[in-house]
Amino acid sequence: MPPLITPSPDEFLHLAKQGNVIPVFAEFVGDCETPVSAFKKFSHHAYSFLFESTEKNDVSGRFSFVGFNPRMVIQSYGREIRILRNGIEERFSTTTDPLDEVRKLMARYRFVTRSELPRFAGGAVGFLGYEAIGFFESKVPPARKDDLELPEMLFM
Numbered sequence: 001m002p003p004l005i006t007p008s009p010d011e012f013l014h015l016a017k018q019g020n021v022i023p024v025f026a027e028f029v030g031d032c033e034t035p036v037s038a039f040k041k042f043s044h045h046a047y048s049f050l051f052e053s054t055e056k057n058d059v060s061g062r063f064s065f066v067g068f069n070p071r072m073v074i075q076s077y078g079r080e081i082r083i084l085r086n087g088i089e090e091r092f093s094t095t096t097d098p099l100d101e102v103r104k105l106m107a108r109y110r111f112v113t114r115s116e117l118p119r120f121a122g123g124a125v126g127f128l129g130y131e132a133i134g135f136f137e138s139k140v141p142p143a144r145k146d147d148l149e150l151p152e153m154l155f156m
Contacts, residue, residue, distance in 0.1 A: 003026035003027060003028040004026060004027070005024065005025075005026045006024070006025055006026065006116075007022070007024065012024070015112045018110075018112050019109075019110035019111055019112040020108075020109060020110050021109045021110065021111045021112065021122060022112045023111075023112070023114055023117055023121050023122060025117065025121075035050060035052045035064035035066065036050065036052075038064075038066050039066050042066060042068040043068075045068040045069050047068065047069070047070050047073055047156050048066075048067060048068035048069075049065070049066070049067050049068075049125055049156075050064065050065070050066055051064065051065040051067075051125070052064045052065075062118075063118045065120070067125065067156075070156035071085070072084065072085050072105070072156065073085075073154065073155070073156045074101065074102055074105060074124075074126075074153070074154070074155045074156070075151040075153065075154045076094075076098035076101075076132075076151055076152050076153040077151055077152065078152070079093050079094050079095070079098070080092075080093055080094075081093070081094050081098060081101050082151075083105070097135045097136070098132070098135060098152070098153050099128075099135070099153070102124060102153075102155050106123070106124055109123075111123065124155040124156065125155065125156060126153065126154045126155030126156055127153070127154055127155075128152065128153050129150060129151065129152045129153065130143060130152075131143060131146075131152040132152040132153050135152075
C-alpha cells in the first residue's frame with residue numbers, strides 16, 4: 001500500500017494562502033532503514049546532509065533529517081558571495097556580514113508550519129567556518145594560510 005501523502009491537493013491550495021513554502025510529507029515504515037543507510041542513498045549528490053539527534057526524548061530525538069538537491073546554495077569567500085540556483089552561479093561582493101545576505105534571501109520564503117511535524121521541517125542548513133568569526137569579532141586573528149580553499153560559510 002503506498003504511503004498517504006499529506007496535505008491533500010485541496011488542503012495544499014488552502015495552505016498556499018498562508019505562505020509560499022508548504023511541507024508535503026508522507027510517513028512510511030522503515031524497518032530495514034537507518035538514518036545513515038537512507039542518507040547513503042542520496043549522498044552522491046553534490047550537496048546533501050544528514051541531521052540526526054542524539055537526544056532520546058519524544059520531542060527532538062525522534063526525527064532524523066536527510067536533505068539533498070537544494071533549491072539554492074549560498075557560499076561566502078571573504079566578502080564574495082556565490083549563489084548557485086538551477087545550475088547557474090551568481091557572484092557579487094557584499095559590504096555587510098555575509099549572513100545578512102542569507103537573511104535577505106530567506107526573507108522571501110514564508111514557511112507554513114504543521115503541528116504534526118517537528119519544529120524544524122525545512123529552511124537553510126549549513127555551516128560557518130572559523131574564518132567567518134572575522135565578520136563578528138575583530139579580536140580573533142585570521143588563519144595564516146587558506147590551504148583548503150573552503151568557503152567561510154555555506155548554506156543550502
